[in-house]
Amino acid sequence: MPMTRLPPEIRPVLENGTPAAMVTCSADGKPNTTVISQVYYVDEAHVALSFQFFSKTIRNVRENPRAFVCVFDIAGLAHWVLQLQFERSETEGPVFDAMDMQIEAIASMTGMSGIFKLRAADIYRVHSVERVQHPRWTASWSNG
Amino acid sequence: MSNLRILQRVSADINSTLDLDEICDVALRTMDELFEFHHANILLLEPDNNTLKVIASRGYENQAVGGRVPVGTGVIGMVAQKRRLMHVNNLGQQRAYASAQRREMEKAGRHAQLGNAIPVPGLPNAESQIAIPLLIRDDLIGVFSIESPVPRSFGEHERDLVSIVANQIASAIHNARLYEQQRLAAKALHEANLSLENRVAERTAALERELRVAQALLNEARSRVEGPLLGGSALVRGLRDAVAREARSVEPLLLTGPAGSGKEAVARAVHDASGRSGAFIFVRCGEITAQHRHGVETKALRSPEESFIGSRFELASRGTVFFDAVHELSLDLQRALHTTLEEARRRPSATDSSTGDVRMIGSTTHDMRQPPPGAFLPLLQLLAANRVTVPPLIDRREDIPALVDHFVRRHSRRLGKVIDSVSPDSMRRLEAYTWPGNIRELRTVLERAVLVSKSTVLEVDEEQLSEALAIGSYRLVTSLGSGGMGEVWLAKHRFLVRPAAVKLIRHDVPPGTAREQLVRRFEREANVTAALRSPHTVQLYDFGVNDSGSFYYVMEFLKGLDLHQIGTRFGPQPAERVIMLLRQACRSLAEAHERGLVHRDIKPANVFVTRLGTEYDYVKILDFGVVKEQSGHEATLLSNPAVVQGTPAFMPPEIVLGEKRIDGRADLYSLACAAYWALTTQTVFEATTPAHMLLQHVQARPVPLSERSELVVPRQLETILMACLEKDPARRPASALELDTQLAHVRCEAPWTNERAQHWWEAHAPDVVAT
Numbered sequence: 001m002p003m004t005r006l007p008p009e010i011r012p013v014l015e016n017g018t019p020a021a022m023v024t025c026s027a028d029g030k031p032n033t034t035v036i037s038q039v040y041y042v043d044e045a046h047v048a049l050s051f052q053f054f055s056k057t058i059r060n061v062r063e064n065p066r067a068f069v070c071v072f073d074i075a076g077l078a079h080w081v082l083q084l085q086f087e088r089s090e091t092e093g094p095v096f097d098a099m100d101m102q103i104e105a106i107a108s109m110t111g112m113s114g115i116f117k118l119r120a121a122d123i124y125r126v127h128s129v130e131r132v133q134h135p136r137w138t139a140s141w142s143n144g
Numbered sequence: 145m146s147n148l149r150i151l152q153r154v155s156a157d158i159n160s161t162l163d164l165d166e167i168c169d170v171a172l173r174t175m176d177e178l179f180e181f182h183h184a185n186i187l188l189l190e191p192d193n194n195t196l197k198v199i200a201s202r203g204y205e206n207q208a209v210g211g212r213v214p215v216g217t218g219v220i221g222m223v224a225q226k227r228r229l230m231h232v233n234n235l236g237q238q239r240a241y242a243s244a245q246r247r248e249m250e251k252a253g254r255h256a257q258l259g260n261a262i263p264v265p266g267l268p269n270a271e272s273q274i275a276i277p278l279l280i281r282d283d284l285i286g287v288f289s290i291e292s293p294v295p296r297s298f299g300e301h302e303r304d305l306v307s308i309v310a311n312q313i314a315s316a317i318h319n320a321r322l323y324e325q326q327r328l329a330a331k332a333l334h335e336a337n338l339s340l341e342n343r344v345a346e347r348t349a350a351l352e353r354e355l356r357v358a359q360a361l362l363n364e365a366r367s368r369v370e371g372p373l374l375g376g377s378a379l380v381r382g383l384r385d386a387v388a389r390e391a392r393s394v395e396p397l398l399l400t401g402p403a404g405s406g407k408e409a410v411a412r413a414v415h416d417a418s419g420r421s422g423a424f425i426f427v428r429c430g431e432i433t434a435q436h437r438h439g440v441e442t443k444a445l446r447s448p449e450e451s452f453i454g455s456r457f458e459l460a461s462r463g464t465v466f467f468d469a470v471h472e473l474s475l476d477l478q479r480a481l482h483t484t485l486e487e488a489r490r491r492p493s494a495t496d497s498s499t500g501d502v503r504m505i506g507s508t509t510h511d512m513r514q515p516p517p518g519a520f521l522p523l524l525q526l527l528a529a530n531r532v533t534v535p536p537l538i539d540r541r542e543d544i545p546a547l548v549d550h551f552v553r554r555h556s557r558r559l560g561k562v563i564d565s566v567s568p569d570s571m572r573r574l575e576a577y578t579w580p581g582n583i584r585e586l587r588t589v590l591e592r593a594v595l596v597s598k599s600t601v602l603e604v605d606e607e608q609l610s611e612a613l614a615i616g617s618y619r620l621v622t623s624l625g626s627g628g629m630g631e632v633w634l635a636k637h638r639f640l641v642r643p644a645a646v647k648l649i650r651h652d653v654p655p656g657t658a659r660e661q662l663v664r665r666f667e668r669e670a671n672v673t674a675a676l677r678s679p680h681t682v683q684l685y686d687f688g689v690n691d692s693g694s695f696y697y698v699m700e701f702l703k704g705l706d707l708h709q710i711g712t713r714f715g716p717q718p719a720e721r722v723i724m725l726l727r728q729a730c731r732s733l734a735e736a737h738e739r740g741l742v743h744r745d746i747k748p749a750n751v752f753v754t755r756l757g758t759e760y761d762y763v764k765i766l767d768f769g770v771v772k773e774q775s776g777h778e779a780t781l782l783s784n785p786a787v788v789q790g791t792p793a794f795m796p797p798e799i800v801l802g803e804k805r806i807d808g809r810a811d812l813y814s815l816a817c818a819a820y821w822a823l824t825t826q827t828v829f830e831a832t833t834p835a836h837m838l839l840q841h842v843q844a845r846p847v848p849l850s851e852r853s854e855l856v857v858p859r860q861l862e863t864i865l866m867a868c869l870e871k872d873p874a875r876r877p878a879s880a881l882e883l884d885t886q887l888a889h890v891r892c893e894a895p896w897t898n899e900r901a902q903h904w905w906e907a908h909a910p911d912v913v914a915t
Contacts, residue, residue: 011297011299012297012299015231015233015297015298016233016234016295016296016297018234018295019234019237037234037237037238037241038233038234038238074295097226098230101222101226101228101230102219102222102230102232102238103238104222105218105219105221105222105230105232106232106235106238106239106242107242108216108217108218108221108222109217109218109239109242109261110239110242110243110246110261111246111258111259111260111261112242112245112246112258112259113259114257114259115245115246115249115257115258116242116245116246
């Protein structure tokens with residue numbers, strides 16, 4: 001698959017914390033859609049997703065490394081659609097530490113320290129990125 | 145405003161103050177201008193290093209201030225733990241997600257794995273939070289946190305900006321804290337310095353006071369002891385040889401000689417020549433009371449008397465203890481002194497006894513050929529083994545010029561007079577005179593002559609000599625003693641044969657208010673006493689003021705002992721004798737009370753027991769010197785309200801409290817105190833200070849006599865005396881006559897008769913009552 005670079009304007013969208021939709025597919029071709037809390041910006045070519053629980057998503061990704069993420073840009077009233085390829089799982093390093101710190105901060109407040117825990121930072125290569133403006137949102141905004 | 149300019153201003157503002165609140169205020173305001181947030185907190189690490197405390201906030205109306213966050217908990221706690229900036233968005237959803245997971249686990253019964261949810265101060269519905277550690281080098285001092293209810297994005301540039309400002313805040317806070325620490329340290333140092341200065345000043349003042357007192361005491365002691373060893377007569381040379389010889393000895397020494405001859409001076413000279421490093425301790429034996437003895441802590445295996453004697457020896461460690469008029473010690477104390485000396489002789493180097501290293505010197509005016517009454521013979525025999533006699537001045541007449549020269553120089557220097565010499569006539573007069581008062585009298589005469597002298601050549605004429613020795617129609621024979629009011633002399637009428645006692649105002653009271661008050665008090669005493677006719681009140685023959693302004697009065701001369709002397713020397717007295725003495729005292733007081741006079745100073749020393757013709761144990765009440773009229777008129781005229789007059793051990797509560805209306809029942813209280821003392825030789829209350837004694841008269845209940853007396857006290861007598869000791873005068877006998885009547889009804893097994901009294905005097909003090 002060809003590799004692409006993430007445009008700078010997507011970074012605030014990734015950081016705004018709006019949940020994203022993620023689609024994966026098992027080895028036998030069954031798709032699965034889920035909502036993930038955050039897509040972490042790693043560098044121009046990579047994003048990271050948190051691996052906290054043994055969910056169907058993780059199982060699918062381990063079987064079939066391709067994934068599809070749709071990020072909502074609330075301010076721009078648009079979608080960003082990213083095609084990803086699972087590359088590796090990190091259990092240490094700056095990306096893991098940053099993600100782990102954030103998750104631990106939340107866990108400590110809810111009495112879930114040691115349970116609500118980052119097991120690994122899954123690093124995905126970005127294959128494509130596309131911004132999709134939603135015509136109905138634009139219309140309702142302009143009419144509003 | 146550009147970010148750069150904001151940063152410049154932040155830097156200027158933050159560094160313009162060392163006040164922590166101002167720094168926080170600037171920091172929060174600047175952050176708001178930079179990032180337009182609505183909620184922010186500055187937290188500092190507590191000394192325990194486990195907690196962060198909110199010290200300033202914005203957007204919370206200060207509600208967050210004081211809140212605490214454990215290190216490692218929440219975004220702020222995690223930033224403190226990791227010491228790294230953290231930016232979190234979508235906080236609400238993440239929390240909700242974690243909470244949902246928690247509920248799932250709870251449903252699955254996995255409670256044991258779960259911890260407690262910990263609330264942290266801040267915005268409850270925050271969606272976005274950025275927290276920055278405040279670091280000084282690598283040390284965490286706190287966290288800066290910004291929270292927002294809507295998602296916020298922080299790019300690289302903004303994060304850098306936040307970090308720069310945070311570094312500046314951290315430095316400013318650190319500097320402010322250092323400054324505060326230094327300020328507090330400087331303040332503490334300043335306060336410590338002040339406190340030290342005050343303490344040093346107080347101590348210095350106290351030491352100066354002590355030094356002045358010590359200097360005054362030393363001067364006073366020197367004035368007594370300088371001179372007696374001057375001269376070239378054989379007698380005084382022998383005395384100086386004796387001093388040199390005795391200085392090398394460690395044996396107890398007895399000095400005998402008439403009053404005023406200089407026994408204390410000889411004792412001090414022996415001490416000075418001995419090279420002993422310790423102090424010279426002067427014990428005036430006649431003034432030791434039961435109170436003094438009870439003030440000393442009794443040591444194991446020692447009687448209270450031995451402890452008292454031992455305490456004087458300890459004070460004189462490596463020095464000399466001088467017992468002046470040693471025969472006036474009570475028998476118990478004489479026995480204790482004898483025991484102590486015997487012990488010291490047996491174990492001269494005993495380390496557990498300080499008496500082994502103390503030289504003991506005693507003195508007496510009595511000739512050893514006839515022991516004084518009340519003397520403990522073994523003690524006198526022990527002391528008399530090593531005896532030095534101090535001669536009367538008349539026996540060393542040739543020393544008079546040297547002594548005159550010494551005293552004139554000393555008095556003129558002290559009084560600021562220039563006296564070059566003494567006129568030949570005066571010197572002849574001084575040499576010819578008999579000096580019954582010995583060197584003490586010579587000193588007094590010369591002091592007065594120097595005081596009145598208007599020339600550089602001192603004149604002492606016949607008038608001045610006779611003035612010292614003649615009062616009105618009376619000629620002074622010998623000094624009987626001195627007290628608070630003045631000196632008492634034995635005197636003889638120029639024409640009549642009867643002896644008399646002459647009381648003179650003290651010479652060392654300087655002119656001024658105190659002197660005037662004393663003279664007026666003296667006059668009142670004389671007037672009051674003259675008005676009384678009871679045979680049990682000391683009779684006044686004459687009073688007046690002589691040409692040099694000295695006040696005097698002449699009263700009957702009484703041979704005998706006062707109740708204090710009787711108790712001190714011979715111990716507790718039988719109840720029947722005390723009753724008999726009390727009844728006579730009551731008759732004296734009854735007359736005084738009837739005339740509206742209250743004695744106010746009834747005590748054993750003022751109940752004088754004498755022989756009158758064939759009557760023994762005849763009581764005379766002495767010293768109406770502090771008598772007050774019941775109206776209080778004279779009292780306000782003369783009394784200093786700040787001074788309580790009387791003697792603490794015998795003082796009624798109403799006088800202690802300074803009540804204005806005092807009547808005769810006050811004397812009955814004091815008389816009961818005196819009776820208590822006579823029956824037990826103990827005061828009604830025991831105290832180590834006069835103030836404590838006075839307090840007890842007001843507050844404490846007296847111990848019943850029967851519990852303290854060694855002798856049998858009839859129950860009736862005890863009841864009467866305890867009634868007299870009631871705090872409320874209304875509960876005491878109404879008058880001295882009523883008390884007399886009550887006492888008359890007390891039944892005793894063997895009444896105290898004149899025969900018993902005569903026998904007692906002949907056995908105990910024959911010379912006192914000899915005709």
